[in-house]
Amino acid sequence: MATVRICVCGDEGAGKSSLITSLVKDIFVTTKIQPTLPQITIPPSIGTPDNVTTTIVDTSALPHQRTTLNKEIKKSNVILLVYSDHYSYERVALFWLPHFRSLGVNVPVVLCANKSDKTSNTPTDQVVEDEMLPLMSEFKEIDSCIRTSAREHHNINEVFFLCQKAVTDPIAPLFDSKDSSLKPACVSALQRIFYLCDRDHDGHLSDKEIHDFQIKCFRKPLSDLDLANIKSSIQSQLPDSVTDKGITQSGFLLLNKLFAEKGRHETVWLILRTFHYTDSLSLQSSFLSPKFEVPANSSAELSPAGYRFFVDLFLLHDKDNDVSLSPSELSALFAPTPGIPSQWQENDFPSCTVRNDANYVTLQGWLAQWSMTTFTSYRTTLAYLAYLGFDSSSSSPSSNTSTLKALTITKPRKRPSRGRRRRAAPVSRTVLQAFILGAPNSGKSALLSTFLSPRPSPPSQTYSPSLQPRNAVNTVELPGGKQVTLILSELGDHEPAILDNAAKLAQCDVVLYTYDSGDADSFAYVVRLREKYAHHLDELPLLFVATKADRDRVRQDCETQPEEYAARLGVQKPLHVSVAWESIPELFVQVAEVGLNPGSAYPKGEGEEEGGDGDGLMAYWVAAGAVCVVAAAVVGIWRRMST
Incomplete structure (x- = not known):
């Protein structure tokens, strides 16, 4: 509940106490009123705006009361400044308003021309023009002006209503009276x-x-x-x-x-x-960032309502109906927001998602981009849902629409223990992330580019290392028609920091280790990397990818060849791919399938059998059971023969 504290100021005899008494009594009091009334509090139910409690403080202009006056002025939310004749009017500009400024108060002032019954022959418009507007032009703290008469009970409720509104609905942030x-x-x-x-x-x-x-x-x-x-x-x-x-x-x-x-x-x-x-x-912080917590091992994804909102938004701004958004259409779409999200700009949007030949983001790329944003930074998605009007989708004031309805939380994904990896449960998510690790010039960036534009492309003759992390996001259709959003991430120079960060790695569903099948030194980088960060990387499903397979293959200068290394870990042998081959999209399908069904892609630990500790334990009990059965059969046969 809001509280408005009104300090009533003005020269002696201006009618301050009469105004307050007339408000409380609802009639003009003809008997003598004490010079300064005690403080009164008016609850919301008595002619005040909803949820506003009003405290009215009467003051004295006498010199010996100046300390009390100043104290009350500093405590107030709004000042009601009253004058009633030419002398008290002149004092408004010569004393009162400069005095308020000298105290350093920054509250609105409502100017009140009281005892209007004595000047009833002067039209209100003239009073406003001759007296009030010049003061409002000179003193910006004056919020509004009004004529009153306690004797005739004229505008009594209105003057205090103006004071309340000067606090609850201030004009200063909205309107510049000087420039109109x-x-x-x-x-x-x-x-x-x-x-x-x-x-x-x-x-x-x-x-x-x-x-x-x-x-x-x-x-x-x-x-x-x-x-x-x-x-x-x-x-x-x-x-x-x-x-x-x-x-x-x-x-x-x-x-x-x-x-x-x-x-x-x-x-x-x-x-x-x-x-x-x-x-x-x-905009309210609670509106831009409502309470929404994602539990450990879970992630945020767009709900059907969220996808529908972004589809409708895309189609509404695709003015030329080419199923893509040009820079001007994107600019119009983001007009009610602070602009394209900074996270997108850091990731070089729109080059991180699907575009057409004109480099305009397509509907597929638009939805994939928001899926990635929700996965990596759901608070950004919530804020932009608010900016873009998801909450405004209903005109009903009683609508309980919330931006939270556009998001959903996935079931927790638990990393299986070493002995149970081979029986890891499928992942029930529609957004997956894969980290691409490998030696410089092993084709990581080429894979990201091909992921967004799967048409075969000739290999680049120049090498340009990726210094900053880079993401590429697209949808992948699996056998059977199911679609998932796959985020491929190249870590750049941030690779050491990310691989040492358990929280970052917890977002990863599968690791792609790439090596150049035509470079003898390429695979050794993968082996060294896995040894250095074994404490984290051994906990993640993996795929080995031999890139540039359209060129001559060479033996890797490494103690263990890639196929043997994969066999020792108990995972699939390296996939040989080339961005020049039409079959390259099959790689991304396999990455998504591993992310959804990671069981067979977990590396086997030292001393761990192919089936894992759990499988070995099961085999032990099966064998033990078989021995017991055989022993029981032998005993039965011996007894039968004995009889």
Whole structure:
């Protein structure tokens, strides 16, 4: 529950105590009132906004009360500054407002021209023009102005309502009264809201979209007459802002500017808060990063609702219907966000996913990219779901839609003990990650490139080492039609740090060890690497891949040849592949299959039989049982012969 503390200031005789008494009693009190009223607290139920408790503090302007006055001013959330005649009006600019500044307070001020019954012959518009606007122009802390009369009980509730709203719905972050314009942060927030409400992204809010917006923000429908009046008000000031298609973005901004100018900034705030904006016009941290924890050995993946959202978003922005997103279409899609995720930029998007011949990301690449982002950094996905409007998919204010519905958590995957590796359970996940390790120039980068574009390509004649980690993500279709998303990761210069990081390796489903079948020194690098990081790498399923198999094969300058080394570990012998062969996609299918069914791809430890400790133990008990059966049979035959 919010609390608003109002400090009522002004010269003696301006009517401060009468205003407070008139609010509490709801009538003008003719009897003598004590000079300074005690503090009063008004609960939310008595004419105040929902969930706001209001504390009103009366003060004295007498010199000997100055210490108490200053103390109360510093404790306040808003100051109600009252004047009632020409002298007290002059003191507003000469004493009161400079005094507030000297105390270093930074709270809104509501300016109140009291005892309006004594100047009833002066129109309010003239008072505003002659007295109030000059002060508001000079002193930006003045939030709003109002004329009141305690005697006639005129605008009594309204003046304190303005004080409450100056705190709960401040005008300062929204509107620059000097320039008579919305502030940049407010404009940016409203532009994002327009984007989210413009469901078909045609640059206009249609009548249906305005209706949905009205229901979402204000929980009541907008009549045809009210809608026509809104359009007329906008069009009178900005003719091109209303067309047959609806209200343009500039018209939407103008409408909110009119709300702010006419003192209806609480309407603007209601819109902003409906779309999860804070008082500082940033999106709520709980909205961008809701509580979502992924248990150990599990991972986050997109749910069907998450995939559907990203498919719809892609199709909506594919304006030329070429099933790809050009740079301009991507720019329009990411308009309501901070831009393309930094993680994507570090990974050189879109070269890390599937593109067409024009280098535009395809729908397959778009979905694969988000699958990888969710796997590696689900908080990034949650934040962008919020930015892009997943939570806004329903116009119903009672909708319980949450960005968490776009994600799901996989079942925990437990690394089997050494004796049970061969019977490791299949992995029930749709996103897998494979690390590619191997000597420099062993073809790791070529495999990543071919993974994204499986058409046979001639081998490169130049070698350019990969210094930074690099990922490639694509979908792989397995026999039977099942599809999985596979992430291939080349570690670059970060390889030692990652291989020593148990948490990083825990994300890995299978390790591809590559070596150049035409380079005699290539496989020795793999052997040394596995020996150096045996404590981590021995816990992961693996595949050996002999690259550049279209060239002459040479004997490896190593104590153990690759086939013998694989046999000693009890795993499949090396696969011989070439990026120039049409069969290269079969490699990625096999990688995915190993990731899903890792049992036979775990390396065998020292002294461990082919079947593993568990299998050996089982064989022991089977043998023991057989011996017992034979022994029992022999005893039975001997007894029969004895009789």
